[in-house]
Amino acid sequence: xxxxxxxxxxxxxxxxxxxxxxxxxxxxxxxxxxxxxxxxxxxxxxxxxxxxxxxxxxxxxxxxxxxxxxxxxxxxxxxxxxxxxxxxxxxxxxxxxxxxxxxxxxxxxxxxxxxxxxxxxxxxxxxxxxxxxxxxxxxxxxxxxxxxxxxxxxxxxxxxxxxxxxxxxxxxxxxxxxxxxxxxxxxxxxxxxxxxxxxxxxxxxxxxxxxxxxxxxxxxxxxxxxx
Ligand SMILES: Nc1ncnc2c1ncn2[C@@H]1O[C@H](COP(=O)(O)OP(=O)(O)OP(=O)(O)O)[C@@H](O)[C@H]1O
Ligand SMILES: [Mg+2]
Numbered sequence: 001x002x003x004x005x006x007x008x009x010x011x012x013x014x015x016x017x018x019x020x021x022x023x024x025x026x027x028x029x030x031x032x033x034x035x036x037x038x039x040x041x042x043x044x045x046x047x048x049x050x051x052x053x054x055x056x057x058x059x060x061x062x063x064x065x066x067x068x069x070x071x072x073x074x075x076x077x078x079x080x081x082x083x084x085x086x087x088x089x090x091x092x093x094x095x096x097x098x099x100x101x102x103x104x105x106x107x108x109x110x111x112x113x114x115x116x117x118x119x120x121x122x123x124x125x126x127x128x129x130x131x132x133x134x135x136x137x138x139x140x141x142x143x144x145x146x147x148x149x150x151x152x153x154x155x156x157x158x159x160x161x162x163x164x165x166x167x168x169x170x171x172x173x174x175x176x177x178x179x180x181x182x183x184x185x186x187x188x189x190x191x192x193x194x195x196x197x198x199x200x201x202x203x204x205x206x207x208x209x210x211x212x213x214x215x216x217x218x219x220x221x222x223x224x225x226x227x
Contacts, residue, residue: 008042009053009205015084019074024050024057024081028205028218035217037184037205038105040132050081052222053203057083059226060202063168069161070197072190088188088199092149094130095139095186097158099123099166102181104208110138118181118213123166125159157196158187165198173209176224178216183207 001021005012008029013021030036030043054076061073076083100107103119107126127144128136144150150158162185170180184207186200200206204218216224 008040009050010201014087018087020072020085020087022083022085022201024054024083024201026050035205037208037218040136046219049205049219051078052219053201053205054078054081054083055226056203056222057201060169060172061198063172064165064198064202067164067168069164070190070195072188072197072199083201085199086190086197088190088197089194090130090186090188090199091144091154092129092147095144095149096128096130096136097162097185097187098126098128098182099162099185100126100182101166101170101179104181106138107182123163125162127155127158154196161187161196161198169202169207172225178209178211178221178224181208181210 002014003011004014009025009027011023013023015021026045026047026049027042028035028044028046028049029039029041031039033044035043055078058076061071064071065073072085072088074084074086100121101123103115103117103121108115108117126138128138130136141152141155144155145152165185166183169183173180185198187196188199190197204221209216209221
């Protein structure tokens with residue numbers, strides 16, 4: 001088993017059978033010891049965060065697979081904090097796709113002149129580049145096409161898959177009286193046919209969930225969702 005990437009919150013290994021193994025760590029992103037799902041640095045270590053993230057990821061990926069949406073998910077081992085996935089080729093050096101249901105986070109920082117905090121947004125989709133040095137800039141479909149990162153057709157597929165997956169997560173949260181404000185996904189091309197599949201993880205660290213207008217921390221979210 002060869003380590004091929006050391007990420008901020010997960011390490012990636014190449015398995016002999018051609019699949020990848022994602023090892024979930026207890027590191028979480030944030031700034032000055034305060035958790036922030038949008039942050040680009042590891043801000044703190046929380047005991048149990050890796051397993052909690054993996055349990056939620058398993059929960060959501062199984063739902064999404066069952067809905068007939070392509071993902072990289074193969075199986076997972078909670079005790080070992082790891083998950084086996086199909087290897088994907090990412091778009092360019094990686095993009096993130098955000099689905100927004102209420103104005104918070106970077107949307108509010110960007111457009112605060114025109115929108116109040118927590119204003120409802122109708123599953124609004126945005127794409128950002130994974131580029132820590134440039135703070136993950138927002139990018140348009142025209143620029144993605146022009147720079148050879150994504151075709152217009154692939155962009156449309158991403159938007160449509162994102163809305164479907166977001167709706168599944170939102171509905172699952174609603175069953176526990178939680179409201180999804182925003183969520184971030186990653187996609188890649190999988191298999192010989194290079195079909196677009198959901199990759200990476202879906203955990204508290206990728207979304208903002210609220211209960212009665214109060215933000216719910218990732219570990220609390222995991223407990224609320226899975227108990
Ligand atoms: N099926 C897959 N095939 C290839 N790469 C994947 C797959 N699933 C996830 N990845 C990549 O594995 C890495 C996991 O590491 P981690 O989540 O720590 O991310 P990161 O890139 O360091 O930081 P961040 O996600 O916060 O921007 C990410 O780069 C992610 O894009
Ligand atoms: Mg990540």
